[in-house]
Amino acid sequence: MPERFAYPSSxxxxxxxxxxxxxxxxxxxxxxVGVGRLKPGVSAELARADLARVLPRVADEFSGVPxxxxxxxxxxxxxxxxxxxxxxxVSHVLWLLMxxxxxxxxxxxxxxxxxFLVRAEQAQVELAVRGALGSGVSGxxxxxxxxxxxxxxxxxxxxxxxxxxxxxxxxxxxxxxxxPRLEEVGVDGRALVFAFGATLFCAAxxxxxxxxxxxxxxxxxxxxxxxxxxxxxxxxxxxRNALVVAQTALALVLVAASGLMTRSLMKLSDVKPxxxxxxxxxxxxxxxxxTYGTPTARMNLFGALVDRARAIPxxxxxxxxxxxxxxDDHNDSAIDxxxxxxxxNAVGADHFVATVDGEYFDAMRIPLLRGRTFGASDPTRPTxxxxxxxxxxxxxxxxxxxxxxxxxxxxxxxxxxxxxxxxAHYDALDKPANDIVYFPIVTADKGTPNTPSALSLIxxxxxxxxxxxxxxxxxxxxxxxxxxxxxEKPLRQLVRGxxxxxxxxxxxxxxxxxxxxxxxxxxxxxxMAYGVSVRRREIxxxxxxxxxxxxxxxxxxxxxxxxxIAGVAIGLVGAVAGSRVLRGLLYDxxxxxxxxxxxxxxxLLGVAFVASWVPARRAAAVDPAGVMRSS
Numbered sequence: 005m006p007e008r009f010a011y012p013s014s015x016x017x018x019x020x021x022x023x024x025x026x027x028x029x030x031x032x033x034x035x036x037v038g039v040g041r042l043k044p045g046v047s048a049e050l051a052r053a054d055l056a057r058v059l060p061r062v063a064d065e066f067s068g069v070p071x072x073x074x075x076x077x078x079x080x081x082x083x084x085x086x087x088x089x090x091x092x093x094v095s096h097v098l099w100l101l102m103x104x105x106x107x108x109x110x111x112x113x114x115x116x117x118x119x120f121l122v123r124a125e126q127a128q129v130e131l132a133v134r135g136a137l138g139s140g141v142s143g144x145x146x147x148x149x150x151x152x153x154x155x156x157x158x159x160x161x162x163x164x165x166x167x168x169x170x171x172x173x174x175x176x177x178x179x180x181x182x183x184p185r186l187e188e189v190g191v192d193g194r195a196l197v198f199a200f201g202a203t204l205f206c207a208a209x210x211x212x213x214x215x216x217x218x219x220x221x222x223x224x225x226x227x228x229x230x231x232x233x234x235x236x237x238x239x240x241x242x243x244r245n246a247l248v249v250a251q252t253a254l255a256l257v258l259v260a261a262s263g264l265m266t267r268s269l270m271k272l273s274d275v276k277p278x279x280x281x282x283x284x285x286x287x288x289x290x291x292x293x294x295t296y297g298t299p300t301a302r303m304n305l306f307g308a309l310v311d312r313a314r315a316i317p318x319x320x321x322x323x324x325x326x327x328x329x330x331x332d333d334h335n336d337s338a339i340d341x342x343x344x345x346x347x348x349n350a351v352g353a354d355h356f357v358a359t360v361d362g363e364y365f366d367a368m369r370i371p372l373l374r375g376r377t378f379g380a381s382d383p384t385r386p387t388x389x390x391x392x393x394x395x396x397x398x399x400x401x402x403x404x405x406x407x408x409x410x411x412x413x414x415x416x417x418x419x420x421x422x423x424x425x426x427x428a429h430y431d432a433l434d435k436p437a438n439d440i441v442y443f444p445i446v447t448a449d450k451g452t453p454n455t456p457s458a459l460s461l462i463x464x465x466x467x468x469x470x471x472x473x474x475x476x477x478x479x480x481x482x483x484x485x486x487x488x489x490x491x492e493k494p495l496r497q498l499v500r501g502x503x504x505x506x507x508x509x510x511x512x513x514x515x516x517x518x519x520x521x522x523x524x525x526x527x528x529x530x531x532m533a534y535g536v537s538v539r540r541r542e543i544x545x546x547x548x549x550x551x552x553x554x555x556x557x558x559x560x561x562x563x564x565x566x567x568x569i570a571g572v573a574i575g576l577v578g579a580v581a582g583s584r585v586l587r588g589l590l591y592d593x594x595x596x597x598x599x600x601x602x603x604x605x606x607x608l609l610g611v612a613f614v615a616s617w618v619p620a621r622r623a624a625a626v627d628p629a630g631v632m633r634s635s
Contacts, residue, residue, distance in 0.1 A: 012090070014187055023293050039086065048083045055081035097509055100585060104258055104516040109202060111254045111520045115527040116210040118247040120152065122534045152211035153204070160203040167191050167199075244531045245567055248524075252571025253578060255524040256608050258517040260579040263600040264586055264593060265510045271592040272503050278428030278437055279329060280369035283465055284495035285472035286328050289480060289487060290458040299455040303381060303446060306459055308483055309476075310361075316475045318467030321367035324381075324445055324459045326359040329368075329430045330498040331491065333460070335359075338414035339441055341400050355396065356430055356440040357413065359456055364442075365391075365425055367462045375407045375423035381445045386454070388447070390419035395427045395439035411441065419443065433502040434591040460491065469494035509589065521608075524571075525615040532564045532619040543623050553624035560623045564616025565609065572608050576601065 010016070022036075042051055059081060168191050175186055289309065296302045306324055313322040327333040340352040362378035365371075378389055390411055397406040405424070412418045427437035446455050465472040473492045480487050536543070543556055583595030593600070 008188075010188075037089075048085065052081055052083040055083065094505070096588060097505060100261075100509070100589070101512055101516075103585070104261065104513055107254050107258050108516050108519050108523075109206070111251050111523045111527075113206050113209045114247045114251045114254075115523045115530075116152075116206065118244055118527050118531060120148075120210045121244055121247070122530070148211040149207065152207040156203040156207040156210075160199050164191065164196070164199055167195065241535070244534070248528050248531050248567045249571040249574065251520075251524040251527045252568050252608060252612065253575035255517070255520040256572055256575025256604055257578045257582060258513065258520045259607060260575075260601055260604045261582075261586060262510070262513040262517040263604050264590060264595065264597060265506065265513055267597065267600055268590040268593045269503065269506045269510050272433055272506055275429070275433045275591075277329065277433060277499055277502075278370060278426055279495075281495040281499045283469065284367070285463045285465060285469040285476070286331075286460050286491065286493055286495055286498075287463075287473055287476045287480075287489045288328075288458065288460040288491040289489055291487070293457060295484075295486075296457065299446065302455045302457060305483060306445070306455070307381070309461065309479060312479045312483075313461060313463055313476060316463070316465065316467070316472060316479075318465045319463055319472065320466065321363055321462070321464040323364040323367035323462040324361045325364055325462060326456050326459055327356075327430065328460045328462070328491070328495070328498065329428055330433070330502045331460075331493075334431075340412050340414065342410040342412075342418065344400060352411075352414070356438045358430070358440060358442050359445060359459075360442050361445045364462065367464050368428070370428055371426040373424045373426060374405055375421070377423055377425075378444045386446050387444050388417065388419050389422045389444055391423040391425055391442040392421055393425055393427050393438070393440045393442075395437055396441060397424050399439050413441075413443075419447075429502075433499075434506075462495075469496075506589070506591070521611060524608075525611045528564055528567065528612055529615040529618060531567075532560060532616050533622070535563070536560060536619045536623045557617075557620040557624040560620035561613065561616045564619070565612055568609055568612030568616075572605055575608070576605070579604075 005019070040051070042048070171189055171191060175189070289306075291302050291305060296305060310322050310324065313319060327335055335357050336354050337357045338352050339355045339357075344352070360378070361381050365377050373394060375391075377391065378387065392406055392411070400406070401409070406421045407424070409421045410418045411421065425442070428440070429435070430438045430440060445459070461476060463472045463476065473489075476492070477489055480489050546556060547553070579601065580596055586595045
C-alpha cells in the first residue's frame with residue numbers, strides 16, 4: 005500500500021485476509037466491521053435499508069438459532085460514513101477549539117481597534133488639516149488601511165511561525181492529544197489562505213472603525229479646538245468603552261469554558277477504573293489459524309507463555325484476556341438470562357463480554373464479591389462457568405446473589421454463574437461502569453472445546469512495565485519466532501489515554517482564556533490610562549477644589565469596574581447561551597455550574613480592578629498646580 009495509506013489507523017502496517025471458520029462461526033458476536041463504497045446516488049439510509057432486508061437471511065446460516073428468534077431480536081444494521089467512524093466525536097472538540105481561537109481573535113481585534121481609535125483621536129488635528137486641504141476619505145482610508153495591513157502582515161508571519169511550531173509540538177504529543185490522524189495535520193495551503201483572510205479581516209476592522217468614528221467629527225470644530233483634548237467627547241469615549249466591554253464579555257466566555265472543562269477533568273481524574281493499573285504491562289498475541297488450528301494447540305502455546313512469564317523476575321501475577329480494559333479491544337453479545345421474563349421469541353439485552361482465565365481478577369485487582377473465580381484452563385475439559393460484574397447482578401437480581409443462575413450468549417449454550425466481581429470501566433471512564441459477563445478461556449462450543457486465537461497477556465510486576473514487555477517479546481520469540489506481539493502498553497497508559505482528550509482540551513482552552521484575559525486587561529488598562537491623560541485638567545481642577553487623591557483614585561477605579569461589570573453581565577449571558585456546546589464534553593459538571601461561573605466572575609473583576617488601579621494611582625498623583633499652569 006502507499007506510504008500515506010492509514011486505515012483503520014496509522015499504527016497499522018500489515019493487512020491480512022480474514023479467515024472465517026464456518027464450523028466455529030458465532031452469530032450475534034458483532035466482532036467485524038464491513039467497509040463498502042456506495043454507488044453514485046445511494047445514500048447511507050438507503051444502504052441501511054438494503055442491509056435490513058438481507059439481515060433476516062443470516063438466520064438460515066445458523067442451524068442452532070431459530071429464524072423466529074433472530075427476526076424478533078430487533079437486530080438492525082448500523083451504517084455511518086467512513087469519515088465519521090474515524091473522526092468520531094473529535095469533530096465536536098475541534099469546532100470548540102476553533103470557536104475559542106476565533107474568540108481570542110475578536111478580543112485581539114477589539115484591543116487593536118481601541119488602540120487605533122486612541123491614536124486616531126490624538127491625530128484628529130492632522131486628519132482635519134488633511135481634510136481641509138482637500139484630502140478625501142479615500143486617501144485617509146488608504147493610509148490607515150496600509151498601516152494596519154502592514155502590522156497585520158508582520159503579526160501574521162509571526163503567527164504562522166508559532167503555528168508551525170505548535171503543530172510540531174502537537175504531533176510529538178501524539179497519544180497525549182488523543183486526536184485521530186494527527187500526523188497528517190500541517191500548515192498547508194488552506195491554513196495559509198485562512199491566515200491571509202484573518203489578517204485582512206483584522207486589518208480592515210482595526211482601520212475602518214476609527215476612521216468611521218473620525219468622520220463624524222466636524223473639521224471646523226477640530227481646527228477651532230486645536231487639540232485632541234477638546235474633541236474627546238462622550239461619543240468617542242463610548243466607542244472605546246464598548247470595545248472594552250466586548251473584550252471582557254468574550255474573555256469571560258472563554259474563561260468560563262476553561263473553568264468548566266477543568267472541573268470536569270478533576271471529576272474525571274477522581275473516577276476509579278475498578279482495577280489497579282500501576283505496574284501492569286500488557287501485550288497481545290495472535291495465533292494464525294493455519295498453524296494453531298485446534299483449541300489444544302492454541303491453549304498449549306498460551307499456557308507455555310503464561311508459565312514462562314511467571315518466571316520473569318519481579319512478576320507477581322500473569323493472566324490472559326481477550327479484552328484489556330480501556331483499549332481498542334471490544335466484544336459484546338446478546339445475553340439471555342434464564343429466570344427473566346421476556347416476550348416470546350425475544351432475546352436478551354446486549355452486554356459486554358470478556359474472555360479471561362482464573363488469575364485475571366487477581367492480576368487486575370478486581371475484587372471477588374461472591375462465589376469463586378475460574379479454575380485452571382484445560383483444553384481437554386471445557387467449562388460452563390461464568391462470572392458477572394456487580395452491575396450485571398444488580399440489573400437482574402437487585403442485590404440477591406447471582407450464584408447458580410444461568411445465562412447464555414445469543415446462539416450459544418447455557419453457563420452457570422459461579423462468581424460476582426466488582427465493577428470495572430471497560431469502555432470509557434466518563435461512562436458508568438459496564439455490566440459485563442466474563443467467560444473462561446476454554447469453553448464448549450457446539451460440543452467441542454474452543455479457545456480464542458488472539459489473547460492479551462496481563463503481567464503485574466515490580467520490575468517495571470518496560471522490562472516486562474521486553475521479556476514477553478523474548479519469550480514469544482523463543483516459543484515461535486514467527487509470532488509477533490503488539491499493543492504492548494502499560495495499563496496505566498490506557499487509563500491516562502481515557503482522559504487524554506479532555507486534558508488536551510483543558511490545556512488549549514486554558515491557553516486561549518489566558519490570552520483573552522491578558523488582552524482584555526491590556527485593553528481596559530489602555531482605555532483607563534488614556535482617559536486619565538485626557539482628563540488631567542478635570543482631575544487637576546477637582547483636586548484644586550478639595551478632592552483628595554483617594555477620591556480621584558476611587559472615581560477612576562469605579563469607572564473601570566463599571567465597564568468590567570457590564571462586560572461580565574453580557575459575558576454571563578453568552579456563557580449560558582453557549583453552554584449547549586460544552587454539555588457533551590463535560591463529566592459530572594453542569595454546563596451552567598454556579599460555582600465555576602461565580603469563580604470566573606471573581607477572576608474577571610479581580611483582573612479588571614488591577615488594570616484600573618494602576619491608572620487610578622497615576623490619576624491620584626496629578627499635580628493640580630502644574631495642570632492649572634499648563635492650561
